[in-house]
Amino acid sequence: MTKQQNILIIGAGLCGSLLALRMGQRGYNVSVCEKRPDLRKVNLDSGRSINLAFSDRGNKAMKLVGIEDKVKALCIPMNGRMLHDIEGNTVFAPYSGREHEYINSISRDQLNALLLDEAEKHKNVNVYFNKKCKSVDFEKTTALFHDYETKNEFIEDADVIIATDGAGSIMRQSYYLGKKFLFSFSQEYLTHGYKELSILPTKKGDYKAYKNALHIWGREAFMLIALPNLDGSFTVTLFLSYADGEYNFNNLITKERVIEFFNKYFKDALNLMPNLADDFFKNPTSPLGTVKCSPWHYKGNTLLMGDAAHAIVPFYGQGMNASFEDVVEFDKVLEEHEGNWETVFKIYEASRKKDTDAIAELAIDNFHEMKGHVNQAVFREKRNLEMTLEKHFPNEYSSKYSLVTFNVNIGYREAMLQGRAQDKAILNMLSDGKLDLKDDLKTILEKVKTATNAILEDDRIAGLKQ
């Protein structure tokens, strides 16, 4: 019987541990091999707490596996962006005009630990740590591992291998280097890198800045952001060019210069970060890349999922959510075609890839929005109008941000096309003086809808990709 099949999952990160849980619920014999130690047992004394934005698409997966409430306990709601200007003034810009729509800050490690605990409750799920995958033989459906504990190599044989081993996926590399089939692949780096920093809690353990927001210090050429943690701290991330501009990662090489840079551009943040210079030189600078590839699968033997198939830059807060949604979409296809892996993999990729390609594009667009557009008058005017429309017509209007983040019944691609057309319609009407904001709201809504549909129709006729 199918359910007796052995599924090998490579990587016990967020996507791999969720997938293991779901496949365990479905009754498969699941083995998971993870290169790192068990994060539940290791004392990570680096003191760095990495958080992520968790939102509705991710939550759909938590509902699927029945742990929505447990995850909610780990979440800090962020209802909007807190925009910090260079003088230290702040403006709060909500993510939605609908009160129930917000995103959450969550600890990567806490969520990963929960998913592992839940997966291991199933006797048919076994997770092995300190096992580093070295290569995958996708024709034989076997994987070669190095065991960091015994120092030995071993081969795992399975009926199906699913690699959820992240942006640097070893199985994807085996596809690429194997040259057994035409493998489309791209890795694209931004010229910016990032570095994690922190705002520690007050001595009493309180938050030094407003808790329920994603803080942004957008400075056009670079930016700083901060997300809250449950312990009263914020994880802060600096996005900065490696090589361009007066200040860049290559030339910020002394404490004095780092302080000078922050004093000039992020003075209010600097005041909350006496630990800045230490953090800056203790923590690594990491690149920002987008990875796409196709096919994701080899016949019915092997499949890439999560970041291994589609790594994106972090600016839409959708990386983890997209990987979790992968599991939901995969589960839907599996439900319909269980028993024929090749069919499952093919249909899954055919329906899913257009959406992960779209969120990759949107994430890069949002980098430019966050570091620059949010400060422009016409952009703010558009956002204010959209918040008003969402508030007054909760069932009739959703901004691009809402479509992407909260409207889980449409895919990223549909959200992108509709959202971009709306943005174009509103920005052009505002710019041409064709929207009178004193008009009644219903009239404005109809104008926006009409102009949006005209844009979509013009694109359709011109045969542009849709």
Place this chain on the structure above:
Amino acid sequence: MTKQQNILIIGAGLCGSLLALRMGQRGYNVSVCEKRPDLRKVNLDSGRSINLAFSDRGNKAMKLVGIEDKVKALCIPMNGRMLHDIEGNTVFAPYSGREHEYINSISRDQLNALLLDEAEKHKNVNVYFNKKCKSVDFEKTTALFHDYETKNEFIEDADVIIATDGAGSIMRQSYYLGKKFLFSFSQEYLTHGYKELSILPTKKGDYKAYKNALHIWGREAFMLIALPNLDGSFTVTLFLSYADGEYNFNNLITKERVIEFFNKYFKDALNLMPNLADDFFKNPTSPLGTVKCSPWHYKGNTLLMGDAAHAIVPFYGQGMNASFEDVVEFDKVLEEHEGNWETVFKIYEASRKKDTDAIAELAIDNFHEMKGHVNQAVFREKRNLEMTLEKHFPNEYSSKYSLVTFNVNIGYREAMLQGRAQDKAILNMLSDGKLDLKDDLKTILEKVKTATNAILEDDRIAGLKQ
């Protein structure tokens, strides 16, 4: 003195031999290492003659090196597309409304031989054949070669290495595998492959089909094309899916089935190709891929050029022309900044990459145009109108095809943006009944211009990439 510097060029194909000629003219000590035998000495008894579309951007380079007339002698003008429908009816669709604008069919080998002859006229240029590059050490500016004649390996040391070793570039692979810097890279395959076939001359040596056209049998899901050769033959290329559809490369495995396929879809072509089945099983099926990467250079040591930096699919007939234009653009930057290789390489990539990215996109678009759109009524109506505008307003209107192919004073990117906006304007006005083709032509031209500018302006305001 700078001119005493040793330049190593890897690859003596079209781009490499042109570059060697130009650098020889500039006085550098140039060594070229090519993995294949000297094509001027080898009797290529496969009998396959591969031809390419040669047009104005390529010709700009021939003017630069002073061999325009010699190349012209190898050219067969193609004034338009000869469209063959499934019943064997033909329609001739010109490439331009201006008589002096046409493209040419040229033999790859004859042109390559000419460029090698011209390069070797310079005493400071030496070309070595049967030397296969195995890797490049871009930090030391050395390259490792295998000599097919002596079976030995040797290392070449140079002041500058320029790799023109094609779509499968070894130096690009050294960049990718070296992991010494952030290297963005993509290889994207179409699901279609291609196979070269031939229409042989009549016994008298005449052309069996109209000589001065690029013949197209567009069948939506696949297509056949043919370009003339000087010897009276045509090189025919079949573009077909590997795996999809009733007929595909994976299932065309018997002569009977190949004949059946051609009889059903390309009957008039089949009548000219008694040699079809033999050609089909003798010649390989090859993939169609696009390669992009960045950076093209490592400091002032090494540079990728031509297909090694930007391989594209063949549907715009611009692959060779883009590589030749690379040499023209590189030469311009070199003229201004000679003596500082890092500056030359940086400025060259900064100005050139946007254009090679654009022609890569345009080439994929043109696949869909050639196999399908050319048969649609609204597309033909647009093309007819554009030909009329070009004829009557030769200095005021150029179609996208003309902008890309003949307007050498603008780059591919500007041609793409202007051309796409024009297409969108005309297709939408035709579709909405807003263009009365009985109006006087000047009125129509103004309408097209106004609508095009409005589209460009709307995109600009919406902040779409331009």
